[in-house]
Amino acid sequence: MFEVRWKTESFLLFALLLQVTFDVTMLFDVPVANQVIGILYLTFVPGFIIVKLLKLDELDVLEIILFSAGLSVAFLMIAGLLVNELLFLFGVSQPLSAVPLMIVLNSFTVVGGVLVYLRSEHVKIFRVSEPFKTYPFALLFLFLPILSIVGAMYVNAYQNNSLLLFMIIAISLLFVFGVLSKRLLPSKLYPFALLMIAIAILYHASFISNYINPFGSDVPIEYFLFRTTANNAHWSSTLPFLPTSPSIIGADYGRENSMLAITVLPTVWLTLLKMDSTWMFKLLFPFIFAFVPLGLYQFWQAYVGKKYAFISAFLFMAQETFYSEMLGLNRQIIAELFFVLLLLVMLKDKMKPVNKIICFMIFSFGLVTSHYALAEIFLLFVIFAVASLIVLKRPSIKITVSMIVLFFAVMFAWYIYTSGAATFNSFLKFGSNVYGHLGDFFNPASRGQTVLTGLGLAESPSIWNTVSRYFAYLTQALIVVGFIGWARERVRRRIRVENEYFILTFAAMVLLAMVILVPYLANTLNMTRFYHILLFFLAPLCVMGVGFIVRLLSKREKELVVSALLLVVLVPFFLFQTEFVFEVTGSNSWSIPLSGYRMDTRILYGHFGYTDGYNVYGAQWLSRNIYVRENSGLYADDSSESSVLTTYGMIYVGYVNILSNRTTLTDIGVVYLSTLNVVTGVIPFGGLSWNTSELSSVFNDLNTIYTNGGSEIYNHSP
Secondary structure (H helix, E strand, O other), X not given: OEEEEEEHHHHHXXXXXXXXXXXXXXXXXXXXXXXXXXXXXXXXXHHHHHHHHOOOOOOOHHHHHHHHHHHHHHHHHHHHHHHHHHHHHOOOOOOOOHHHHHHHHHHHHHHHHHHHHHHOOEEEEEEEOOOOOOOHXXXXXXXXXXXXXXXXXXXXXXXXXXXXXXXXXXXXXXXXXXXXXXXXXXXXXXXXHHHHHHHHHHHHHHOOOOOOOOOOOOHHHHHHHHHHHHHHOOOOOOOXXXXXXXXXXXXXXXXXXXXXXXXXXXXXXHHHHOOOHHHHHHHHHHHHHOHHHHXXXXXXXXHHOHHHHHHHHHHHHHOXXXXXXXXXXXXXXXXXHHHHHXXXXXXXXXOOHHHHHXXXXXXXXXXXXXXXXXXXXXXXXXXXXXXXXXXXXXXXXXXXXXXXHHHHHHHXXXXXXXXXXXXXXXXXXXXXXXXXXXXXXXXXXXXXXXXXXXOOOOOOOOXXXXXXXXXXXXXXXXXXXXXXXXXXXXXXXXXXXXXXXXXXXHHHHHHHHHHHHOOOOHHHOOHHHXXXXXXXXXXXXXXXXXXXXXXXXXXXXXXXXXXXXXXXXXXXXXXXXXXXXXXXXXXXOOOHHHHHHHOOHHHHHHHOOOOOHHHHHHHHHHHHHOOOOOOOOEEEOHHHHHOHHHHOOOOOHHHEEEOOOOOOOOOOOEEEEOHXXXXXXXXXXXXXXXXXXXXXXXXXXXXXXXXXXXXXXXXXXX
């Protein structure tokens, strides 16, 4: 065992040096240095100080990194909330400005460093099994993020995806050789390889375009609420522009406004890092998200071993939701980090009870104030686990009733007393909707299109889609086989596994069955997101499924054979999920990074909400020159309403009327047209679309008051 220890004087001086360096680069606004140093400092240093204050010496290197990141993010959220509330109470109208935040951050670093200094003579920085050695093959993984970033920028500039295609092939080959050869990639470097793969996969999608890409998700609302908080330098738990009885969209705004992960946290980042807010979303949230597979690897390796945990983490990242839909759900990105850290805290052995409770409380608050649905799912999991273990008369000392009570109290107190109880009311509404649709149990359509596709009940548009589905079905079948084999061998006591982990995995299987069987339940969150979350527990079962089949055929498990069979399944699965196969074969592809250049504009701009400079400049001009309020007569297509006007126009969607062939403008009417409307001549409306010429009657007696060659704005003659 090899340990690195510092004298406490050295630790204190190092912490102060980092703080001073960050302060100087921020105060003098040193380009690049402020952002690079600031991101690393804010992501790890506050949390690392907390780790040392708690003397969490039982953590290994990867756990120190994960806990430092999670505690740092939680610290920024909690400190930002306290500064926001206390200073505003004392008459400071903009508490989330640079000076108050810098005072709090500097004070914490100084006081925390001094307390660590006073507690002991030495500080253990990390502990590893052997000294570090250089592995040339592992260094190849460093080039993956570089390929990803340069490749995405090459697509933006020249519409050429060759570097991104090469990156996907490189990831596949490095993964194959890394799994098959311990000499090329020893197990201690699995976390490094996973981090590089995760960053590369995430950035290849997030860096496409110079503007926010919704990916069909909620990031326009998240960005709107963040900019509202940042512009005011104050977070308000209520939104004054929402009506007393808000619509469904208004309820979405109310729920999301109560999430500190997309209001206070990015405001603190923006204030201290002084970076462009668009690129902060594109860069920083995916960077945090890249640590989720690392946390899952750490969680799984105690039960299935390092190699199989590495393969399971690759399956988790290979699933398309990880690098598409999730990039439009930044609050869930932060919540998933806290989710996996809670799993590590609960099931970790040899952790002092007081430290376990402190970490559980911090991460619970982080999860609750990041994503309401994920917090509810976590609560259901722990309730199921505790109830099951009590019924089986095997009570757990790791997952306890007191944890449930604590989490429940934090969760419902926050959801009831913030944003007018919008989140709590949504829980009740979703539950009522599910209950109301139980009569449709025998109607397959009530499960949603994604569930039908997953069950093979939807028509496949092409032969390549059929092959892609077969590989997806194969991973799902292996998960089922893996669970059956695991349960069978556990009953026969051929394997020993902690009761808590088995029960949590069983709960995930039950929830997956419910999402498929219960009408409307999948629609409450989207089936793809449900499956993505359930892979936190189910991904290792795919590996177990192959192992179980091999043991049935050969009477003993051969690791090399299992690994080879998994590669035969997972590498093609990855190539299909990234749409690589569809792009190289010229088939219809849903990948914006690889195929956006040839994608139908109605899908690219209409379905995905993709935007360009024309749209952004038009939305910003509209926001600056037209006073948009309720009943102000602003009209736009539904794609512009829910994406660019929300994100860059900072216009609440409730103030926008949907443009259609039935639109009749009043004297104060204003019409916003996007690139899709002007250049392509298409106006989308729900699942339909019209040609712009079909709405010629709408534009009678209208003047063009703004045009930039792509976006146009009209109003009545003065």
